[in-house]
Amino acid sequence: MGHSGAAYDGNELGDFLRARRASLTPHLVGLPDDGTLRRVPGLRREELARLAHVSVDYVVRLEQGRTRRVSRPVLDALADALNLAPDERAYLFTVADVTQPAPARTPARQPVDPRLRQLLEGMRDIPAMVLDRRMDVLAWNPAAAALLTDFGEVPPAERNLIRLTFLDDDFRALYADWPRAARECVAVLRMEAGRDPTDRALAALIGELGVRDGDFRTWWASHQVRGPRQLTKTYHHPVAGTLTLDVQQFSVDTRPDQQLVAYTAPPGSPSHEALRFLLQIAG
Incomplete structure (x- = not known):
């Protein structure tokens, strides 16, 4: 995946393993702390190797990107040793198992089915x-x-939600908790980068955000990943005031790469009334 800049260095598997190893302490994984001063935070490679029952040299080669061919049992052992959450475990398997295909043409945006537009x-x-x-x-x-x-x-x-979240001041101001929303965006983007390392449009987006936003660079380097899940977001709208909305995400059977996203509030709630008011004004 031809990313430019510091946002992406092409060694997803190694970078992810290092980042997750750095986020742990011996106490968190059940190892005794020998009390010696650590030059860097987190587990040592030797400790990860011991927990995963592999050699230290193998961990070094994985982290340095000299190998990415890893068997399922070893991946499971590494995931267990690093206490990976389900999304993180799925991401680990994705970046480890991907072969290096020839550079591919960036897929064009898939059209939206007319019936789906009618539903909207x-x-x-x-x-x-x-x-x-x-x-x-x-x-x-x-x-x-x-x-x-x-x-x-x-x-x-x-016209991209993550780009708007980071680079558009008015869009950014909508979020009551912008750092949380922005970190979630980065985690989703990291997951997608692992799924399709040949998507040049995605690479360009990551490169642009990495160059233009320091927070994005920091959060991207942390290697947090997240798949789709139900969310609740709070917005400070300039007309409707504060709205706390459930964000519903639905897959589109005829277009696997698309999803329908809807924003709702419980009937009778202040946010529901504020949303009704907003739509009456806008209508």
Whole structure:
């Protein structure tokens, strides 16, 4: 994957192993602390090797990117030794098992099925949009434009939720807890980078964010990963005030790379009333 800049160095497996090893202490994995001063934080390579029942030289070769052919039992042992969460374990298997294909043409944005667009338009009281795996905004309804931004005014090449979260001041100001939302974005992007290391558009997005935003560089280097899950986000909207909304994510059977995302609030809640008010004003 041809990333530029410091955001990506091409050794996903080794970087991930080092980052997770650095996040642990002997106490967290059940090892005694010998009390000696550690030059760097986290587990030593020798300790990881002992926990995973592999040689230290093998850990060194994995971390330095000199090998990525790892058997399933060894990957399971490494994941157990590093106390990996389910998303992190899935990511480890993804980056370890990927072979190095020939450079591929960046896939074009897949069109949104007309019936899905019709569904979006029918969801008049629910902000909703269609995203691809890079978080490009492929389609949206008027309610989503009222809640988040008028995506029609954003140049198509810049119509990406993660890019807007980091680089658009107005979009950034919507989040009540921007650092949390932004870190979640980075974790999703890291997961997708592991799934498709030949996606040049994704590489370009990572490179741009790494060059233009220091927080992105820091969080990207931490190698946190996350797959889709149900979220609740709080927004400070300039018209509707504070809204806490559930973010629902639905797969699209006919387009595996797309998802339908909808924003809802419990009926009768202050956020539900604020959303109704916003959509009445926008309508």
